[in-house]
Amino acid sequence: MHIAVFDDNIADRKQMERLLRRQSDRYQKEGKEHFYIDLYGNIPALLRFPQVYDIIFIDMANPDEDDERFKTGMDVAKLLFEIGGMKNVVMCSSCHDYKALAKEAGIYDELLFIDKQIRVKDLEEILTECEKRLGDPIPTLEMRGERQTIYARENDIICAEMIGENQLTVYLTDNRSINLITDIYNLFEQCAIFTAICPISQDAMINVNHIKDEGFGWVIMDTDKKLKVAFAYRGNIKEIRRRLAAKQKTEKE
Numbered sequence: 001m002h003i004a005v006f007d008d009n010i011a012d013r014k015q016m017e018r019l020l021r022r023q024s025d026r027y028q029k030e031g032k033e034h035f036y037i038d039l040y041g042n043i044p045a046l047l048r049f050p051q052v053y054d055i056i057f058i059d060m061a062n063p064d065e066d067d068e069r070f071k072t073g074m075d076v077a078k079l080l081f082e083i084g085g086m087k088n089v090v091m092c093s094s095c096h097d098y099k100a101l102a103k104e105a106g107i108y109d110e111l112l113f114i115d116k117q118i119r120v121k122d123l124e125e126i127l128t129e130c131e132k133r134l135g136d137p138i139p140t141l142e143m144r145g146e147r148q149t150i151y152a153r154e155n156d157i158i159c160a161e162m163i164g165e166n167q168l169t170v171y172l173t174d175n176r177s178i179n180l181i182t183d184i185y186n187l188f189e190q191c192a193i194f195t196a197i198c199p200i201s202q203d204a205m206i207n208v209n210h211i212k213d214e215g216f217g218w219v220i221m222d223t224d225k226k227l228k229v230a231f232a233y234r235g236n237i238k239e240i241r242r243r244l245a246a247k248q249k250t251e252k253e
Helices: 010-029 071-082 096-106 120-135 186-191 231-252
Strands: 004-008 036-040 055-059 087-095 111-117 140-144 149-155 157-164 168-170 176-180 199-203 202-206 210-213 218-221 227-228
Touching: 004 010, 010 036, 055 071, 055 202, 071 087, 071 096, 087 096, 096 111, 096 176, 140 186, 149 168, 157 186, 168 186, 186 199, 186 202, 186 227, 199 227, 199 231, 202 227
Parallel strands: 004 036, 004 055, 055 087, 087 111
Antiparallel strands: 140 149, 157 168, 157 202, 168 176, 199 202, 210 218, 218 227
């Protein structure tokens, strides 16, 4: 298991490393996977490729001196989720109430929380929860643009629209978008890991969970973007909604 510890307090970084190494020894004795641990004290180093980590522990007590965007560890966590592809992000609360900050940021359910000073029992519980999440990963689509790569979960995707020959734009939540060199058919095939995505023409596809309004031959997404629905594709939205309802019913049983 690959673990990153990001903390602007070097003593806390070292203490977390010691705790994790003890847990790693225990895991190995139980026949489980060894921990590979990386320590970070600055944000750019962590952001080089955070997707490789199964768990990222975060605390930042003081505002970053080089980048005014980062006032607490929550600002780091928000950026990680914008990048996408995160598995487990654990906020380590010392002088900041990360639970309250996470609720304000709308990412409370995406995070795990532990209080400092960290107790062995609490760390064991967090590691157990992370293992459960790794065993049942949330489907994620990797989208590689010319200048950026985004890892999107199903609800991150609002719609996609062709803008030229073999060129399309994917519109995402939080006012994000990415241009890809592909077509709707290829992108839709990649989205087979999701349930709520459907094509509405040869030039566009949507996430039905983001539909705000619809009528004969059109839909309006919750970003107020209006798209045409081709006649031959009219039944797709209804079919996807039927599948979603069946899936929700199965999950409740």
